[in-house]
Amino acid sequence: xxxxxxxxxxxxxxxxxxxxxxxxxxxxxxxxxxxxxxxxxxxxxxxxxxxxxxxxxxxxxxxxxxxxxxxxxxxxxxxxxxxxxxxxxxxxxxxxxxxxxxxxxxxxxxxxxxxxxxxxxxxxxxxxxxxxxxxxxxxxxxxxxxxxxxxxxxxxxxxxxxxxxxxxxxxxxxxxxxxxxxxxxxxxxxxxxxxxxxxxxxxxxxxxxxxxxxxxxxxxxxxxxxxxxxxxxxxxxxxxxxxxxxxxxxxxxxxxxxxxxxxxxxxxxxxxxxxxxxxxxxxxxx
Numbered sequence: 001x002x003x004x005x006x007x008x009x010x011x012x013x014x015x016x017x018x019x020x021x022x023x024x025x026x027x028x029x030x031x032x033x034x035x036x037x038x039x040x041x042x043x044x045x046x047x048x049x050x051x052x053x054x055x056x057x058x059x060x061x062x063x064x065x066x067x068x069x070x071x072x073x074x075x076x077x078x079x080x081x082x083x084x085x086x087x088x089x090x091x092x093x094x095x096x097x098x099x100x101x102x103x104x105x106x107x108x109x110x111x112x113x114x115x116x117x118x119x120x121x122x123x124x125x126x127x128x129x130x131x132x133x134x135x136x137x138x139x140x141x142x143x144x145x146x147x148x149x150x151x152x153x154x155x156x157x158x159x160x161x162x163x164x165x166x167x168x169x170x171x172x173x174x175x176x177x178x179x180x181x182x183x184x185x186x187x188x189x190x191x192x193x194x195x196x197x198x199x200x201x202x203x204x205x206x207x208x209x210x211x212x213x214x215x216x217x218x219x220x221x222x223x224x225x226x227x228x229x230x231x232x233x234x235x236x237x238x239x240x241x242x243x244x245x246x247x248x249x250x251x252x253x254x255x256x257x258x259x260x261x262x263x264x265x266x267x268x269x270x271x272x273x274x275x276x277x278x279x280x281x282x283x284x285x286x
Contacts, residue, residue, distance in 0.1 A: 004273030009084050019076035020050055023063035026283045034059055050076075067282055068115040078102045082112050083282070087274040091241035092260065117256035119281055120263040128161025131187050132194045132231040133201060135174055138242070138254060154251045156258060159186050160231045165266045168234075168258040170251075176203035183207065194228055234265055 013019050024032075024043075031040040034054040043052040043061065051060040064070050069079055081102055085093050095109035102109070137153040157179065158168035167186045171178050179200045184207065187193065192210040195201040197217060205211045212226045221227060238261045242249055249257050267277050 004088075004275045006084070009080075009275070013077065013080050016076040017045075019080050020045075020063055022279075023067075023069075023076075023283070024052060026279070027063055028061075032061055034061075068119055069282070074104065074108060074112065078104060079112065080279075082109075082116060083278040084275055086113070086116060086260070087278045090264065091237070092245040092257070094245055114253070114256060116278070117260045120259040122165075122167065122259070122262060122266065124165075125188050126159060126161040126165055126167060126186060126191075127188060128164045129191050130162045130194065130225075131159050131191050132162065132228045133157070133159045133179075133183070133187075133204075134195065134228050134231040134235065135198075136235045136239070138239075139248060139251065154254050156254065157182050158231055158234060158258075158262075159183070160234055162230055166231070166234050166262050168238075168262050170255045170258065174198070174200050176200045179203060180207060183209070194226055196228060234261075237261065237265070 013022070032043045032052065032054070033039070034041045034043075034057065036057045036059045037054060041057075042055040044055060045051075046053050046060065049060075050064055051062050053060050062070075064072075064076075069076065072079070082098055085098060085101070093113075095106055095113050098104065098109040098112065099106045104112075135155060135157045137155055139152070139154050154170060155172070155174060156168055156170050157174070158166055159182070160166040169182060169186075171182065180203050183193070183204050187209070189208060190210075192212065193201075193204050194212050194214070195204075197213050197215050201213065202211065214220060214223060214226050214228060222229070238258065241261060242257065246257070263277075263281075264274065267274060270277065
């Protein structure tokens with residue numbers, strides 16, 4: 001992945017005007033279609049407003065409309081700074097750092113990051129023929145017991161196509177019905193599913209999936225092509241990030257954090273800088 005430095009960022013987005021111009025060009029690369037004139041017309045920036053006006057009829061368009069930036073009183077430069085900070089880390093970044101670097105309040109910084117994560121959700125099905133499936137537990141008030149059966153933990157399940165994308169979701173439990181529902185909405189039919197020996201995973205066989213299990217309880221972790229190393233690697237990345245940067249995440253916000261880690265993981269092999277992936281997501285979710 002090509003590196004996009006802070007110097008590059010400051011050159012491309014020195015102020016709010018540059019950020020708004022980028023948004024306008026991204027949303028209307030072939031020119032703005034005026035709803036009143038019923039054609040593409042020239043538009044000019046309206047002074048002291050985040051809008052562009054049609055040169056013919058004066059109708060206004062707002063590049064931020066429909067995005068997470070709409071109705072925000074926070075300067076665009078600060079929003080783009082938040083995208084830059086989030087894009088240039090593997091394990092996440094705290095709202096405290098955004099507060100330090102931009103001068104916004106902690107409450108504003110936290111709300112901004114929450115808004116950014118909300119646009120990173122990916123609901124496309126996995127397309128690989130070999131998919132690994134595994135669950136993970138987060139949080140909890142009691143020390144001691146870990147893993148399946150641990151009390152007061154938040155449960156998440158994830159699937160990753162080998163050499164490809166990952167999908168992760170917070171779930172209430174790991175009953176067979178919950179597992180199969182996740183698989184049906186995430187993994188295309190005729191895929192090979194690789195899991196550990198947890199009994200709920202066996203239910204996927206009735207759905208027509210080829211299912212291979214590795215016996216972790218017997219301390220067997222790889223047997224030919226049967227393993228769950230990729231999905232375990234993803235969970236390790238998520239847990240290291242949460243423990244090291246955020247320390248803990250409230251249950252009701254965990255899905256947002258999973259969306260962020262999955263978004264970054266799914267673009268780990270992209271040639272373009274992660275920063276541009278964040279910005280493009282801003283406009284593709286409109």
